[in-house]
Amino acid sequence: MTTVLQQAADARVAAIELAAATRTDKDNALLLMAERLVERSPDIVTANEVDVHNARAAGLTEAMIDRLTLTPARVEAMAEGLRELAALPDPVGDVVRGSTLANGLELRQVRVPFGVVGIIYEGRPNVTADAAGICLKSGNAALLRGSGSALSSNAAIVSVLRKAVADSGLPADTIQLLDATTRDSVKELMRARGLVDVLIPRGGASLIRTVVEESTVPVIETGVGNCHVYVDEYADLEKALAVTVNSKTQRLSTCNTAESLLVHVSIADRFLPLVLPSLAEAGVTVHGDPQVMAYDSAVVPATEEDWGTEYLSADLSVAVVDSLDDALDHIRRYGSGHTEAIVSESVTATRRFAARVDAAAVMVNASTRFTDGGEFGFGAEIGISTQKLHARGPMGLPELTSTKYIVTGNGHIRQ
The missing domain is CATH 3.40.309.10 (Aldehyde Dehydrogenase; Chain A, domain 2)
Structure with missing residues (x-):
């Protein structure tokens, strides 16, 4: 296996364990992630300064540099987003609808995690914590593929988050960072059908169009904002x-x-x-x-x-x-x-x-x-969907789940 496929396979194993985790398990992990982000804020900001310096040297626009920049206040905001997620209801196991059929069968449609979610995003390293947190709370393992411009920042953040998750008793591979030094990891992630359940691209029109048009993994499209x-x-x-x-x-x-x-x-x-x-x-x-x-x-x-x-x-x-x-x-x-x-x-x-x-x-x-998950009271969002299937608008916790039907009988057979 290539590195990306191995990471996806490891994420799939982690996702099985995470799907069975209780709300308390997940909330404790989120709170510890938030605590460690604040504790390690100086290290994260220092790593980010390397990225900002390189971005300026590369001639990135001020808008792009603003998206890239982390300050102690922005790190604290990332941590607060994780705390807010811990305070939100857990969507996993929610009954979307249920009834007793005429033949006595009990029918329930319940929310379940997707499994493994890949997120391809540009610039903003705060997305790293947001995406990891919302995936964990909704019971999904996250494969994070940030941009090369945020290489040092994302590595520092994910290192903190993985250690916190492991210390909380959940599998560290719940959160993984993919290589961003080449485009190969993006191509492999887009073709990891069977290992990755859904991809969510966040970034410019070119990135989103490429993922939508070339991916064999199902995609939730997040659009540009004119x-x-x-x-x-x-x-x-x-x-x-x-x-x-x-x-x-x-x-x-x-x-x-x-x-x-x-x-x-x-x-x-x-x-x-x-x-x-x-x-x-x-x-x-x-x-x-x-x-x-x-x-x-x-x-x-x-x-x-x-x-x-x-x-x-x-x-x-x-x-x-x-x-x-x-x-x-x-x-x-x-x-x-x-x-x-x-x-x-x-x-x-x-x-x-x-x-x-x-x-x-x-x-x-x-x-x-x-138009923002936090402003809508959803906690940290994973993106704003502009498509019409499955999810539209700010995607909070329920939007990071699918459903399955549980049918309970008493020896029922179909005539």
Whole structure:
């Protein structure tokens, strides 16, 4: 066996033991993982500094470096995510539905772990702890394939987590880090059907497309986030300003950050003179259509490419639309199915928008930045699914399980 296949085989053995673990077993492991992360925070941050230095030398963008960077506060946030997971209900064994059939058979559909989950992700080393934790809590062994840019950070984090898991009495191979120095490990992981039950890619459009198109292992697709804020003709300007600026600037490098702003023509004269200076003050470059450019000389002309771009930077495409339906058409054409927001005091408009937008999450008078497992109360998420089969939106613990039917009889035979 190659190294990846051997790791997958070891993970499968660990998954069998983990599937039988009690909630107490898993929660104790999560709490010890959190404790050890905080204890070893200086070592983790030091390892991360190596990655950040190399990333700057390689010319990575500031958005990518922000995703890569760990601080003591971010390590503490990783630990807190694990504590929150420990406090959440265990989905394994939950009865999804059950009944007694007419013939007396007792039927139950219960949640069970997938088994072995492979996660392929870019940049963010915090995903390493999040993914490991959510997989463990849901009874799954995790094969983690981070990016080469986070090599030192991920190695330090996984070393801490594996030791904590082993010390808690669960198999260390519940959490494994795959080699990220070449692309071979990705190719092998994508073809480890029979050893790996599901793959979850997290990263840019190119990575996700490659995994979806080339993997023989089933894939849960997490999409890029070309998220829109639509300011309706009936919007409260104060709310619209707050939602727009927060959606764009609260953190630039996340998939739930707004990349496009659509403004109804009837409110443009009042709203654009408010929002454009606020965006400029926050350092955002606006890429606007001719109508938007007329309001501010600092606006640069938007290209066709701008409307479909996930910038992950201090850039925002802005357009004036003639109606709510025009906004919906624009989103349908350029959106990525992640998160779309409307700001409006009209119940009719918000209901129409929510019903007709094809996205994993719709925000009504709220920032796009709320599409997040933690913000939804799910604990640390493993990703935000933009597909429609099995899971959609932030994937918490229940989304990391499958189901099986348990049928109990008393010598029943079929006639």
